[in-house]
Amino acid sequence: MTQPIRLADYTPPSHLIERVSLTFRLAPKATRVLSEIRFYPNPAVPAQTTLRLDGEKLRLISVSINGAPVAAQPDETGLTLTVPEAPFTFSAEVEISPDGNTALEGLYMSGGMYCTQCEAEGFRKITYYPDRPDVMAPFHVRIESDLPVLLSNGNPVAAGPGWAEWDDPWPKPAYLFAMVAGDLVAHPDRFVTRSGAEVDLNIWVRPGDEGRCAYAMDSLVRSMKWDEETYGREYDLSVFNIVAVDDFNMGAMENKGLNIFNSKYVLALPETATDEDFARIETIIAHEYFHNWTGNRITCRDWFQLCLKEGLTVFRDQQFSGDMRSHAVKRIEDVVKLRTQQFPEDGGPLAHPVRPDSYIEINNFYTRTVYEKGAEIIGMLKLLVGDADYAKALDLYFARHDGQACTIEDWLRVFEDTTGRDLSQFARWYTDAGTPRVAVSEHWDDGRYTLTFTQKLTDPLTGQPQPPKVIPIAMGLLDEAGAEVVATHIVELTDERQSVSYDGLASRPVPSLLRGFSAPVILERTPLAGEHAFILAHDTDLFTRWEAGRTLASDVMAAMVMDGAEVSAEWLEALAALAVDADLDHAFRAIALRLPSEEDMAQVIFERGVTPDPDVIRQARRAMATALAGRLADDLPAMAAPLDEAWSPDPAQAGARALRMQALALLSRIDGGAAARTAFAGATNMTEEVGALVALLAVGQGQKALDSFAERWGDDRLVMDKWFTLGVLYAEDPVAAVEAMTRHPQFDWRNPNRFRAVFGALPANHAGFHRADGAGYALLADWLIRLDDANPQTAARMSAAFSNRLRYDAGRQKHMLAALDRILSKAGLSPDLAEMAGRMATERR
Ligand code: B3K
Ligand code: ZN
Numbered sequence: 001m002t003q004p005i006r007l008a009d010y011t012p013p014s015h016l017i018e019r020v021s022l023t024f025r026l027a028p029k030a031t032r033v034l035s036e037i038r039f040y041p042n043p044a045v046p047a048q049t050t051l052r053l054d055g056e057k058l059r060l061i062s063v064s065i066n067g068a069p070v071a072a073q074p075d076e077t078g079l080t081l082t083v084p085e086a087p088f089t090f091s092a093e094v095e096i097s098p099d100g101n102t103a104l105e106g107l108y109m110s111g112g113m114y115c116t117q118c119e120a121e122g123f124r125k126i127t128y129y130p131d132r133p134d135v136m137a138p139f140h141v142r143i144e145s146d147l148p149v150l151l152s153n154g155n156p157v158a159a160g161p162g163w164a165e166w167d168d169p170w171p172k173p174a175y176l177f178a179m180v181a182g183d184l185v186a187h188p189d190r191f192v193t194r195s196g197a198e199v200d201l202n203i204w205v206r207p208g209d210e211g212r213c214a215y216a217m218d219s220l221v222r223s224m225k226w227d228e229e230t231y232g233r234e235y236d237l238s239v240f241n242i243v244a245v246d247d248f249n250m251g252a253m254e255n256k257g258l259n260i261f262n263s264k265y266v267l268a269l270p271e272t273a274t275d276e277d278f279a280r281i282e283t284i285i286a287h288e289y290f291h292n293w294t295g296n297r298i299t300c301r302d303w304f305q306l307c308l309k310e311g312l313t314v315f316r317d318q319q320f321s322g323d324m325r326s327h328a329v330k331r332i333e334d335v336v337k338l339r340t341q342q343f344p345e346d347g348g349p350l351a352h353p354v355r356p357d358s359y360i361e362i363n364n365f366y367t368r369t370v371y372e373k374g375a376e377i378i379g380m381l382k383l384l385v386g387d388a389d390y391a392k393a394l395d396l397y398f399a400r401h402d403g404q405a406c407t408i409e410d411w412l413r414v415f416e417d418t419t420g421r422d423l424s425q426f427a428r429w430y431t432d433a434g435t436p437r438v439a440v441s442e443h444w445d446d447g448r449y450t451l452t453f454t455q456k457l458t459d460p461l462t463g464q465p466q467p468p469k470v471i472p473i474a475m476g477l478l479d480e481a482g483a484e485v486v487a488t489h490i491v492e493l494t495d496e497r498q499s500v501s502y503d504g505l506a507s508r509p510v511p512s513l514l515r516g517f518s519a520p521v522i523l524e525r526t527p528l529a530g531e532h533a534f535i536l537a538h539d540t541d542l543f544t545r546w547e548a549g550r551t552l553a554s555d556v557m558a559a560m561v562m563d564g565a566e567v568s569a570e571w572l573e574a575l576a577a578l579a580v581d582a583d584l585d586h587a588f589r590a591i592a593l594r595l596p597s598e599e600d601m602a603q604v605i606f607e608r609g610v611t612p613d614p615d616v617i618r619q620a621r622r623a624m625a626t627a628l629a630g631r632l633a634d635d636l637p638a639m640a641a642p643l644d645e646a647w648s649p650d651p652a653q654a655g656a657r658a659l660r661m662q663a664l665a666l667l668s669r670i671d672g673g674a675a676a677r678t679a680f681a682g683a684t685n686m687t688e689e690v691g692a693l694v695a696l697l698a699v700g701q702g703q704k705a706l707d708s709f710a711e712r713w714g715d716d717r718l719v720m721d722k723w724f725t726l727g728v729l730y731a732e733d734p735v736a737a738v739e740a741m742t743r744h745p746q747f748d749w750r751n752p753n754r755f756r757a758v759f760g761a762l763p764a765n766h767a768g769f770h771r772a773d774g775a776g777y778a779l780l781a782d783w784l785i786r787l788d789d790a791n792p793q794t795a796a797r798m799s800a801a802f803s804n805r806l807r808y809d810a811g812r813q814k815h816m817l818a819a820l821d822r823i824l825s826k827a828g829l830s831p832d833l834a835e836m837a838g839r840m841a842t843e844r845r
Contacts, residue, residue, distance in 0.1 A: 002831045004358040007304040013130055014048040015039045017137035018087070022127070026114055026145035026181055028099035031107065032061070033127045035094075037137075040087035047085045054078045054124035054131040057106075061093040063128075079128050094127050101125075102750055102790040110247035111206060113147070113182025115260055117253055120303055120362045123174035134301045134405040136171035141179060149184040149204060153177060153256045155238050168256055170236065171403060173299055178255030180204070180243045187213035191224050193234045199224075203266060204243040212267040215649060216242070216281050223286040226320050231394060233293045242266065242285075246717065249752055249793050250366070251284050254291035261288070264718055264753055270647045270685040272719050275654035277686070282324060287317040293398065301405045303362045307354045307430070308411055310366075311374020318375060325651040328542035329587045335517045335543070338376065340600055342368035343522070346435045348803050349843035350836070351460040355408055355430040360835040363793045369433075376520040377429045383472045383490055383518055384426070385419050393418040425494060426470045434460040436469055438493070440525040444508040449477070450501040451511060453493050456524075468496045474518035477502060477509035482538030488515055510534055515541040527551075533574040542588060549575060549592050553624070554604045557596065560620040562610050567627040576631050579639075587655030593628075593662045595621055598766035606807045613809075614767040622669075629666040639663035640675055647685050654687070661691030665698060673701035680705050690722060697730035720746060721757040728761035734768035735775045742783075749787065752794045759783055763801035770808060774815025777802070781819035784833065785826050792830030799823065799836045806843060817841060 018038040025032040041047050055078045063072045065081070066088050072079050081090075101108035106125025107116050116126070124131040141152040142165045150159070153176070154168025186202040187210050193199065201220060203213040220242070227233040237257045248262035265284045268277055294316060295309035322330040345351065345368050352365065354374050359365050382390040397414045404410075408430050412423045437456040442449065453473065457466035471493040477486035486509070491500050502509070510531060514523055532555075535548035552571050559565035578584065578592055596604070598621060602612040629636065640663040643656055668676040673696045680692035693709060696702035706727060713719040724741055731737035741747055741758050748754050762780055763769045769776040780801060788795040805816040820841040823833060 002360050002834075004360050005362075007302070007355075007357045010302055010304075012045050013042055013132065013135050014045060015051055015083075015130065015135075016042050017130070017135055019140065020137045021140045021142075023142040024144065024179060024181075026098075026143065026147070028109060029097050031096050031098055031114075033094050033096060035090075035092050035127045035129070037090045037129070038087065039083070039090055041085060049082055049085060051081045051083045051090075052078060052130075053081070053090075053128040054121070055094070055128040056124050057096070058125070058127065059095040060128075061095060063090070063092045065090055067091070074128075078124070092128055096126065103793065104247055104249050104752070104791060105793060107179070108247070110245045113180065113184065113206075113245065114145070115180050115182075115243065115245050116178050116255075117249065117260065118177050118255070119175040119253060121175070123177055126177075129174050131174050132302065133173040133175060133299050136173050136299070136403070136405060138171050139166075139168045139177060141166045141168075143179060143181055145181045147181045147183060149180070149182055151178075151180040151204070151241055151243065151258055153258050155257075168237075170256060170297070172256050172296060173405065176254070176256045176296055176299075178253070178258040178260055180258065180260065182243075183207065184243070185210045187217055189217050189221065191221055191235070191240075193224075194228045195234060197234070198238070199235050200239045202239070202241050204241060205263070205267065206244075209244065209263070209267055212269050212272070213244075215268050215278055216261075216266045216285055219282040219285040220289060222282075222324065223289040223320065226286070226323065227290060227293070227316075230319070230323075231293070231316070231398075233398070235292065236297075240289075242288075246753070247751055249791070249797075252288045254288040254295055256292070256296050259288045261285075262753065264721070267718060270649075270687075272686055272713075272716060274687040274690055275649070275657055278649045278654070279321070279325070283317050283321050286320045287313055290316045290320070297403065298398070298401045299405045301407050303359070303365070304355055304357065305407050306362075306365060307370045307374035307377075308406060308408055310371045311354065312378055312411075314371050314375035315378035326585060326587055326655070328546075329585070329591055329655070331516060331543050332546050332588075332591050334372070338368070338372050338520060340597065340603075342372045342520075343435050344603060344804055345369055345800075346373065346433060347460050348806075349461075349840045350800060350803050351433045353431050353433045357431075361796065361830075361832045363832060364796055364835055373520055380429070380470075380472050380519055381415060381426070383474065384470070384492065385415060385421065389415075389419050425468075428467065428469050432457070432459070432466050432469070434458060434466065436471060436519075436521045438471060438473070438521050438523055440511075440513065440523060442511065447505050448501055448503050449505055449509055450499055451491075452497065452499040453491070454497045455493060455495075468494065470494050471519045471521060473513060474515040476512045476515060476540070477505070478512055478535075478538060478540075479505075479509060480507055482534070484540050485509055488541065490518070512539050512541060512544045514544070514547075516543045517547075530570070533570055536574050536578065545578075546588070546592050549578065550596060554596050554601065557601050557617070557620050557624060558604055558608060560623065561601070561605055561613070561616050562608065567624055572627060572631045575628060576635075579632055580635050585655060586659040587651070590655065590658035590662045593659075593666075595624055599764075602766065602804070602807060611809050612807060614770040618767040625666060626669045629669040632663075632666060633670060636663050636667040636670075637675070640667050640679070642679070642682070642688075657687050657691070661687065661695070664691060665695040668695040668699045668701070673699055676701075677705070686719070686722075690726070693726060694730070697726060700732070702726075702730065714746075718753075721753050724754065724757035725761040728758055729765050731765065731768060734762055734765040735771065735779055738762055738779055749783070750790055752791065755783075755787060755794065756798070759798055769801070770812055772811060774812070774818065777815050777819040778822075781822050785823055788823075788826065788830050788833045789828070792832040796830070796832035796836045799833060799840070802837075802840050805840065 021036040023034040098107045098109045105122040143150040144163045150164035152166035157167045158165045184204040185207050189201040191199045242259045244263040244266040246263050252261040290313050294312045393415045439454040441452045455468045473491040476488045479485045532548040532552040539545045556568045556571045598617050601617045605612040676692045676695035683689035693705050728734045728737045784795045820837050823837045
């Protein structure tokens, strides 16, 4: 087993780099990479005469030091050299085969173009180098190829027939290196920074796709402007290039001046992309752009500090999307994602601190915890210090650390220096894994209302108790008429048990707790009868209103599943009132009408000490939807009627469409799918087309529509990914559906988008994946084993579907464990998948 890397073992680099010069002679099977690297001894450490360079899967042609050839013997992971004590120039020539690179890390080919992905440790598959983020250098790159478009980081300096040169003046770690060569066309634009610098913007795509870039470009321009206005950050090169590629392991990559994107997050037209796709494009474009400062100008000292750039950049993209759209709805969406994905991660075998202290494969730590919980920590910090000090601290962060590779300690010190606060207790959010639980009890006594909060913190992996954290609880109090008697304020919890009292109240108030989800915790509180419905109807905070509706729905579903209860009339009335409340924003009504997912319900029921039965959950959820549709029967036809405006990506219109699609889905529960069939036939954009299709599929009426969808969109790769997903997600038997999909002529399992379309949908079909006979688990294991040979990173990431094993009954657990054991016994298993499957298989209650 590969040995873990530990944060405690960090040592600074022996050598630093003054500048790097690279030449690429591109050929699919035999690309030559020539490097010239000017090293100097790191003044911060004792002088050393040994230099270790990382390098993997490279054919070494030659090495020289200061022009003199040296006989160097590489091993599996790199090269050790004896070097002078003074500065020296290291030169090497290596050969690599981008064509055979199916792992999509390093230099690889996608659809006839060359492209790169270096984060986290892909540069070592391009040439020998100290491939660690704390070694930063300016890069000069020459590309030789007959392909018409040759791109790298920084500014273009010169080009001729068959070659181009680029220069990136900003010192950067190798993980931000990028190079692209291909037959590409640009969707161009221009941006003038607030200090007057002109920037050429280009989105590069394959010929034919240039008409689908307008929304991504518009998002980029808005992001650039927003970062100037909100954080005072300007762009710092004369060009900013984005390239869309079809084969990509994740969403996108923030390489300096040359972002590389999964084409799914660039290309969009109303006919081919849903409103959700548009929103995701906006967010991801912003996220990668924002990395220019939070990630690139200020980077991480080592990969344990990944949340330094990711948590902060996610927080920034969430702020941006909130500013562009509705803050409340954005917050609700983010919290749903956090609770569905991050909370279970933080309570299961894959739990780790936001700043982990060890890893085997760093790619396995690009997790919800590092990203989304990392962003929650920034949000809490901002609430605790206030907006003005947050802005000051950020200014200090940029001024103090520009050009450096930093740690979480550096980040927190900036806030301590700005505010004078001691953040040592707050720092536990970075070092301690697990979702805190906060039990709330209350006492009413003649005008005095007291709330007592008790923190319950346990290490999810060891079961040991943890010391209390700093937890900001945003709250207010309402009177019985729904008027706010105490406005929103922050109660800062620091002790294990802490009380807060409010005096002089005329009557017992209703508390509105954790407004805006001010901390990523689980509140444990027994509400008084009718309280959720009251908050849902009256609270001034939209998040808390939604939360009350969500809790009410979970309670109803749990009672149906656990005690065979009926759909509750209280819930129906409360939700129906909200559904037709014209004072509320459409997007909010749409999201409030969404029922908790089957997966969410499995977790809720498990937490109540009962083993979830996926089939029973599915039945209960359907019964609730049908009852809600019945209650709203008179209103649904009008709510589901087409919009009479020309399509626009505008958030208000997208919100109206979302509500319409919710209504259509409910309507199909009671009209046999009639309205959805009409909507599908008449759809003029992808949101309506998919929305109507989903409404039909969810009631078992969608097969014909699904077939006609494939006929219509057979030539469109991104749209066909949706078809592959929907065919599995809504199948009564997704195992059979997946088997059929994998035999489809367009099923290309090496393409991560296509693989994810099918095998991401399988576990998302909760009752189907968790079939009692284990066939869902076995099928996923078969394909992960196959994918692992080609693409370990994506195989490892998708294996997390097995992480909730202990939630289920003994039979399912046995089948899941068998699937994991089969993965673990595969000959030649990658360290990536071995680490993930190993952690999941060894989990004990
Ligand atoms: N920084 C990249 C993620 C790289 C993942 C490497 N396995 C994208 C992002 O977070 O912006
Ligand atoms: Zn990022």
